[in-house]
Amino acid sequence: MTLTGPVLLHLLLLLLPVSARYFGHIAENSPVGTPVSGVLLPGGSHLNATLTGDYASDFRLVHHRDHRLGLVSAKALDREFIAMYQLTVQLPRGAAAVQVEVSDRNDNIPRFIGGNRTVEVHALTPLGTELARFDAKDGDAESNGRVTFYASPESHLLHVAPQTGQVRLVRSLLGVRQATLRLCVRDGGSVALIGDPVFLHLNVHRSGNPRKPRAVREDVVLSVSVPQQAALGDLLFTVPDQRFQQRWFQMLSEADSPVQIERDSGRVYLTRDLLEPAEVLLKIHNSRGKKRGSL
Known part of the structure; x- marks a missing residue:
């Protein structure tokens, strides 16, 4: 007996062992019936597969024409309620662990x-x-x-x-x-x-x-926050205008400060990458016509 292509593929899938773990993801608030990306198990239209785990009813199994099993949402998912599902697909040839991450919107x-x-x-x-x-x-x-x-x-x-x-x-x-x-x-x-x-x-x-x-203070000190997502060379901040008629700006932070300030304009620029938010300290000098000293 000669086996046709689809029948041969179906028999091969039946013989394949079930992988131990699958990882998938789906965007929160996706429409009901949205497939979970990355989850396709060897199955078959005639296999009696079940889905278990906490809140497993949020998903359902679907059979594909290529004799594999997929996972789709059964409701709109809220990441703030559950960000990661730990599920199990029970098959006649064993069980597969399925982890589904709900990505943020x-x-x-x-x-x-x-x-x-x-x-x-x-x-x-x-x-x-x-x-x-x-x-x-x-x-x-x-x-x-x-x-x-x-x-x-x-x-x-x-x-x-x-x-x-x-x-x-x-x-x-x-x-x-x-x-x-x-x-x-x-x-x-x-x-x-x-x-x-x-x-x-x-x-x-x-x-x-x-x-x-x-009298107005000779110096004004401001605390300026540098956002973590800023890119090199970005203008982060311009020191607010003061009542000083003549002024210049100085950086008081340590030598390896992640920013630089323009002495005359008060513009602050990012000069190196940040792994976490940082704060730098600036100083405004009231020169009032006096000769400006070096920083």
């Missing part, structure tokens, strides 16, 4: 931890002072879950550190009674999701006994 909106704030601040508060620090969370993974803070609209009085949520004073509060900052947060998805804003309200006050205002 940017489907969580970042949210502030805590709401609006009101801060009492003195009119003579030094420039560079941190007035508040906000935090936010995002349920997505990796870059999709990285949050960035910013003011909308931008404020001439306050600077928001994009990576840390710090709010610092960058202009004098003399003559200001109240100020409001609208603080926003977005995630790092290719199409960024933006959360609901919060507001920082400043109530500016002076002491009971009038006194001569202090």
